[in-house]
Amino acid sequence: MEAIVLAGGYATRMWPITRHRPKMFLPVGDRTVIDGVFADLEADDRIDTVYVSTNERFAGEFESYLADSDFEKPTVSVEDTTEESEKFGVVGALAQLIEREGVDDDLMVVAGDNMLSFDVASFVDFFEDAGAPTLAAYDVGSRERAKSYGLVELDGTEVIDFQEKPDDPKSTLVSIACYAFPRETLPELDTYLSDDNNPDEPGWLLQWLQERQRVEAFTFDGAWFDIGTASSYLDAVDYALGGETLVADDATVTDSQLGESVHVMPGATVEDADLSETVVFPDATVRGASLERSVVDEAATVTGVSLTGSLIGQHSRIDSDD
Structure with missing residues (x-):
């Protein structure tokens, strides 16, 4: 076959x-x-x-x-x-x-x-x-x-x-x-x-x-x-994680609230953020932001914003001044 x-x-x-x-x-x-x-x-x-x-x-x-x-x-x-x-x-x-x-x-x-x-x-x-x-x-x-x-x-x-x-x-x-x-x-x-x-x-x-x-x-x-x-x-x-959070060993997460089904991948940085049902790709940065059901692609930066249902492309930059 x-x-x-x-x-x-x-x-x-x-x-x-x-x-x-x-x-x-x-x-x-x-x-x-x-x-x-x-x-x-x-x-x-x-x-x-x-x-x-x-x-x-x-x-x-x-x-x-x-x-x-x-x-x-x-x-x-x-x-x-x-x-x-x-x-x-x-x-x-x-x-x-x-x-x-x-x-x-x-x-x-x-x-x-x-x-x-x-x-x-x-x-x-x-x-x-x-x-x-x-x-x-x-x-x-x-x-x-x-x-x-x-x-x-x-x-x-x-x-x-x-x-x-x-x-x-x-x-x-x-x-x-x-x-x-x-x-x-x-x-x-x-x-x-x-x-x-x-x-x-x-x-x-x-x-x-x-x-x-x-x-x-x-x-x-x-x-x-x-x-x-x-x-x-x-x-x-969400199904794969069973509602749990998965954070890579070499990711940095500080002063943040990670809700259900959050995946933070290698090299990513999450600081002073509130995330739920969100995937943060390698080397991305989320700082001072609130994200729900969103994806932050590789080497993107999201700062000081609140987003729901968003797809942030590779090397993009979104901050409160945009």
């Missing part, structure tokens, strides 16, 4: 903190977003190769990251794009990677910005027993939130209806970006694309498949985070 980790997005909704880094490298506790996916795939002996599908702009960062890691399976496979407007779409990129890399095996596909509470091995077990295209499904608990995803209706574990981003969801069970395809279904991607179907959202592909063959759903409890916005990222940090 082969696996593809989708990591080709530019995360424009999270700029400036993702303007110069893949969002998969954002820290969640003591590891990055993508580390959990890599670790699960690495541990499953059924998976031979992990292709990291990314763009030309971030390819070098992924290659350097993997070279310095203990992961042995991942290999970078590069889309020919450098900007959001040039993207082929997720399904288009998948079809190109399968052709480019000569993939001819059962295939698992998972988004690198997924933070999952289940072990990938459990998903692969389910897929092998099902012997059919399989998706992972999660109850988001909110009809409003369900509008942003592919809604699935099940008969047992079989998907009997699939609606991509419905205006009026009938339930809250949605498909997440974790799929598995038997080898014999891989040519269907080209058939799907040749019919001028939506090349971007894989949910449309699953809906198209469900109308033509059996599709199974692996459901799970626990937690799932689709890290596409600053809010979802901070929710993932």
